[in-house]
Amino acid sequence: MRNIKLDTKSIRYRCLKCGSVFTATVISQQSFLKCPKCNFTVLEKVRRDMGNRVLAR
Numbered sequence: 001m002r003n004i005k006l007d008t009k010s011i012r013y014r015c016l017k018c019g020s021v022f023t024a025t026v027i028s029q030q031s032f033l034k035c036p037k038c039n040f041t042v043l044e045k046v047r048r049d050m051g052n053r054v055l056a057r
């Protein structure tokens with residue numbers, strides 16, 4: 001069994017106010033947990049086990 005490493009690039013947070021989704025990497029670059037867009041402080045963690053879709057950016 002391999003160690004499960006915390007991959008911050010695959011964890012996303014969604015702002016409950018403006019609905020924007022950010023990676024944990026972006027969030028962790030801030031001094032505290034908040035939305036980089038609107039500064040709202042309530043974010044929900046977006047689970048990535050909801051299918052295997054690849055986000056097209």
Ligand SMILES: [Zn+2]
Pocket residue numbers: 015016017018019020035036037038039040
């Ligand atoms: Zn926001």
